[in-house]
Amino acid sequence: MKASPQMQARLLELQELDTTLAQLDHRMRSLPEQVDITRMEGEAPGLEAAVVRTGTEVGDLEREVAKAEAAVQQVRDRAARDQQRLDAGTGSAKDLQGLQHELESLGRRQSVLEDEELEVMERVEQAQAAERSATTARDEHAARLTELRAVRDEKAAGIAAEREQVAAGREAIVADLSDELVALYERMRAQTGSGAAPLQQRRCGGCRLELNAVDLGRIAAAAEDEVVRCEECGRILVRTAESGL
Numbered sequence: 001m002k003a004s005p006q007m008q009a010r011l012l013e014l015q016e017l018d019t020t021l022a023q024l025d026h027r028m029r030s031l032p033e034q035v036d037i038t039r040m041e042g043e044a045p046g047l048e049a050a051v052v053r054t055g056t057e058v059g060d061l062e063r064e065v066a067k068a069e070a071a072v073q074q075v076r077d078r079a080a081r082d083q084q085r086l087d088a089g090t091g092s093a094k095d096l097q098g099l100q101h102e103l104e105s106l107g108r109r110q111s112v113l114e115d116e117e118l119e120v121m122e123r124v125e126q127a128q129a130a131e132r133s134a135t136t137a138r139d140e141h142a143a144r145l146t147e148l149r150a151v152r153d154e155k156a157a158g159i160a161a162e163r164e165q166v167a168a169g170r171e172a173i174v175a176d177l178s179d180e181l182v183a184l185y186e187r188m189r190a191q192t193g194s195g196a197a198p199l200q201q202r203r204c205g206g207c208r209l210e211l212n213a214v215d216l217g218r219i220a221a222a223a224e225d226e227v228v229r230c231e232e233c234g235r236i237l238v239r240t241a242e243s244g245l
Contacts, residue, residue, distance in 0.1 A: 001227040008227065008238045010173055011185055011196035017170045018189065024163045026134050040145050047138040054131035061124045070118035075113060079106040115154035180228065188235050196236040202244040207233040220245040 085091070086099045172184055189195035197206030202216055209232050211219070219228050219237065228237050239245065 001180060002223075002225045005224050005225045005239070007177055007181065008196075009240075010176060011181070011236055012175075012238050014170060014173045015189075015194050015196045016183065017166055017173070019194070020166050021163060021170070024159055024166065028156060028163075030158050030218065031152050031155055033148045033155070037145065037148050037152060040093055040141060040148070041153050044138075044141065044145070047134070047141050050134040051138050053103065054127060058124065058127045058131050061120060061127050065117065065120050065124055068113065068120050072110060072113045072117055075106050075110045075222060079103055079110065082106065084091070086138070172211055184227070185236060188229075192233055192235055193237060198240050199232070199237045199243040199245075200240060201242060204230040204233060204235065204237060206230060206235040209233075219243075 027166075036208070082099050082103050084116065086103065089096065091099075141151060159208050185195035187195075192206065194206050197204055199205070199211075199219070203210045207230060209230075215231050222228050224239075228239070229235060
């Protein structure tokens with residue numbers, strides 16, 4: 001394959017840009033904010049579930065309080081009616097005595113129900129505190145997630161802009177090279193990670209191995225426009241003033 005020394009030298013520029021693009025892609029994938037975002041997105045459903053769970057518990061307990069209040073009120077209403085009848089003094093002595101006993105029983109029942117109501121109300125307060133805590137945790141988590149996404153997006157936009165600029169420079173170089181040379185470069189880049197490397201101090205700049213005397217003699221004898229390759233890794237070797245030939 002033939003290519004002028006100038007075009008071969010441009011392969012090194014192309015490789016440098018491809019290395020920069022790879023580094024930018026790595027930076028994009030490795031943004032520290034993205035690591036935290038991924039972790040926090042995994043935590044979000046659990047925090048939301050905690051809000052729902054504590055809210056449901058509060059609702060259940062509030063209904064229990066309402067039921068307890070209704071039971072207490074029912075006893076109070078019954079006691080009030082009995083007290084009115086007792087105060088009126090209507091009925092036989094036996095009936096009045098029965099009312100007195102019932103009032104005493106209702107009093108004890110009311111005391112028990114009020115204690116139960118108080119216990120449920122305390123549980124409601126505890127559940128409400130847990131719900132507030134869960135809601136705060138969820139909201140703070142969501143706010144932090146929003147902040148991280150904003151930082152990530154800002155950094156990603158900067159990397160994308162830089163990548164676009166580098167990619168434009170790459171396209172300009174590719175446009176100057178022959179399709180055959182670019183195809184060879186791309187094939188070797190896919191196989192080794194870099195398509196071209198400088199020959200410096202008798203070493204391939206790609207695999208870093210020193211070429212033997214036979215290979216060096218072959219390269220030294222090749223025409224300037226002959227595209228030569230490393231016998232070890234297959235990369236295109238670009239001869240430079242420091243090749244040591």
